[in-house]
């Protein structure tokens with residue numbers, strides 16, 4: 001059974017107090033007094049991109065230069081060396097070799113499952129540019145990056161240029177064992193991506209300088225709630241680019257009145273903000289959102305869609321799963337069950353096209369995967385045999401897709417069991433470090 005919202009938000013407040021307490025204690029212990037500037041450390045990263053993404057050597061270099069500059073800068077002036085003090089960190093991130101290209105046969109461009117993640121991680125290369133990240137220790141409709149913690153591999157989507165340095169530096173930080181910095185909203189290791197999030201404290205700098213261990217590929221960190229003492233309004237919440245995905249427990253702490261705000265924002269919302277709006281509406285569990293979600297997914301678009309706009313639509317079944325988890329909405333559950341069969345997603349049901357070379361079969365697979373994961377996250381008892389039927393349907397696909405979807409359906413079935421036993425908030429919480 002999911003916990004009532006009041007208990008969840010109470011736990012968040014308690015964690016916030018504990019973390020702020022430990023942050024100020026650390027600043028007392030570390031104290032002031034900068035030693036003389038250490039010599040720079042260079043980490044060389046091999047960069048590869050999926051065949052349906054774009055990235056030039058020059059652009060990769062620019063991102064790495066900006067990331068190195070953010071690490072090196074002392075943005076807040078000389079401070080006390082504590083947890084909230086930005087330190088100048090002499091670390092250079094550099095490109096190793098030309099940006100390589102990997103094919104769909106080598107590793108998937110859309111990360112849909114644990115198996116996809118493993119395949120991508122094992123592919124030689126460090127920075128891996130993909131089309132979409134739909135799994136980061138668990139299913140998500142809103143992630144834009146994900147990295148082994150620790151290990152020498154991370155996956156990223158291309159983003160508006162101003163924030164890419166932060167994404168690369170952030171995932172590299174996870175590779176060096178760093179967790180999230182929820183206390184400092186201006187930290188590179190903060191969960192949201194924004195141009196001003198450039199700070200590293202003394203402990204984080206030590207980790208950046210040490211670098212990432214060889215030969216280990218730790219599981220990535222899942223989405224994580226902010227521990228800020230000041231709650232953020234729902235409009236700001238959905239405008240945040242949550243790197244590993246919008247945090248479920250925080251989303252579900254919003255109310256019916258917030259859902260009304262989100263439904264009003266929807267018609268004018270930017271790509272990606274749309275995904276965040278649907279995920280939050282799902283977490284709130286407001287039934288009015290079901291028609292809005294299905295309508296958005298199945299109505300035609302006036303132009304061919306960008307990768308983010310396609311993602312706004314293909315992530316909706318996961319948001320419907322969050323919604324059905326809270327209120328068992330029969331329309332949502334029916335759609336998720338039917339949608340696990342790729343053949344359900346006919347061009348009539350999805351009357352839009354992507355301009356990044358997605359073919360119908362790959363969109364159908366993505367929709368079927370999102371439906372299976374959505375049904376798993378819903379955690380309801382009834383559809384146990386629906387997963388069996390979905391596995392049968394998956395076996396009729398073209399060979400590569402067939403094996404992949406069978407694995408996805410099996411993972412989704414396991415998720416359903418875990419969510420029905422412990423609740424959805426606990427499911428995501430279990431995928432974070434302790």
Ligand SMILES: [Zn+2]
Nearest residue numbers: 180191243244
């Ligand atoms: Zn992160």
